Amino acid sequence: MTPRIAVLGCGYWGSNHIRTLKGLGALAAVSDVHLERAEAKAAEHGCLALTPDALIASPDIDAIVLALPAQFHADYAERAVKAGKDVLVEKPIALTVADAERAVQAARDAGRVFMVGHILRFHPAFEGLKALADSGELGKVGYIHSHRLGLGKFHTENDALWDLAPHDLSMILAITTTEPVTVSGEGAALVDHLSDFAHVHMTFPDGVRGHVFASRLNAYRERRIAVVGDKAMAVFDDIEPWERKLAIYRHKVWREDNGHAFTWADPEYLPVEPAMSLTRELEHFIHCIQTREEPRTGGQEAIAVLRILTQGSVTHG
Template identity: 75%
Template sequence: MKPRIAVLGCGYWGSNHIRTLKGLGALHAVSDANLARAEGFASEQECLAIAPDDLFARDDVDAIVMALPPQFHAATAVRAVEAGKDVLVEKPVALTVPDAERAVAAAKASRRVFMVGHVLRFHPAFEKMKALIDAGELGEVRYVHSHRLGLGKFHTENDALWDLAPHDLSMILAITGAEPVEVKGEGAAVLDHLSDFAHLHMLFPNGLRSHLFASRLNPYRERRLTVVGNKAMAVFDDVEPWERKLAVYRHAVWQDSGHWAFTTNEPTYVAVEQGMPLTRELEHFIHCIETREEPRTDGEEAIRVLRILTAGTVSHDRAKAPASASAGA
């Protein structure tokens, strides 16, 4: 039998977990502070609706997927693992590093699976990109930059950096295999006191540098991760159709008589198996529950991501321009 999983939090992303787990045959229950909302999903998906305070003591619940406002993640995860439940916690896993460390330590002490929802690590295009890097197809990686831009997803607790950057940081950490030794953050608050634009500049131990740009106040969508090696460059562009999501550029750059010269080549589009990242993520969670393997996106990675977010956070005063005028500028 597959593990019996409950989803705690029936909001936008929680509803995606609910429907995906139902398709995987592992959805046992849903739970939400708004009981009517939970009962609606329970009726739709033919599962149980359980009040949050009753969820942790249930013997018929093996694991919990948490899609809560992030300020509740850490304490709820501690409660779950101490009650003997395996957990998948959506990002960010906490709002402070000490809170994340407590949750991870509690999971280890209880010998529970602790996984974090860095879903793009399970995107087939990123997995293929990572395989190319590991195989040496790009040569030595020298620079990584990511852009995650769009309009919307405004929160009262999270700024653009904390809301949008964890996915990209998880991918960058997977590529570099190390934590940065220097982090510099820049931000801009336009609508209120929270940053709507954020830049992170990172330096890694081997000299590799990385840049991340996140915005929730941008007129167009961009979801692009670029890796520059000394043999080739690769671009994972999630806005493109499947046949163009992963491109490899084999440009050549050299010195000729003391001057730099280069040639450009058309990109080679790498075939990528189609698949929904959330489905693959939850399949991995189920696999880890069944085998007791350490998740690919475990608690230690979540702590590393939080350390970078904390180091790169910039405080702002409330924007002086009226919000409506700023948003339309």
């Protein structure tokens, strides 16, 4: 049976979850600390409107999507799993590693599904990128770098690193399948006291290097992750149209007596089937609820992302 799922948080991203779950036939209720906001969404989508306390206590709700300001995620997630609900928590799942560990452990103790909203893990082009790396077609991977740049949004709680980088860190962790052994970060606050751009540098146990550049104060948009191997390089560029989102570059570099030589190769664009990442993410959540499988983006990955964010953060006075 299709699980009865509610969305707690009727803001911008919560509204996307509401609309998508409605389309999947799984939306049972909506909730918000501002009940009038929930009632408006409920009237629009033909479902119940509940207060957060009533939602968590309801025996008619199987699972909850939490789309709240990050500082509230861990407490509500812990309450929900203890009440027997499976949860999908939007990123970041907490502001401290300790809070995240507490929520994830509570879900484990209660035997509940705990999933985190790292949506780009469900993007067809990223799945193609990961498949290239996993298959060995790129050779030995040595470097992964991502750029997530644009203008805004300027949040009062989260800086550019915490707002933008979780997606890219999740993708990098999926490719490396391990956590970094060293993390360093740098950034700057130009608008107010929160960093508007950030660089994070990582070294992984097998020597792979990772780099993330996130900025909300940039003149142009960029949404790109590249994986560099010793046989080829591959790029997922989300700004490009579907037929150009995933490219492989079969450049060659070799050693000669007097140094190194290389040949340049034009990009080969690989077919990607267009699909909405949020729909695929929520379909996966429903599948995990039904089968009790561990989600692709589970609690341990969320904790690993938080560790990197914490180590890569730069504090400004």
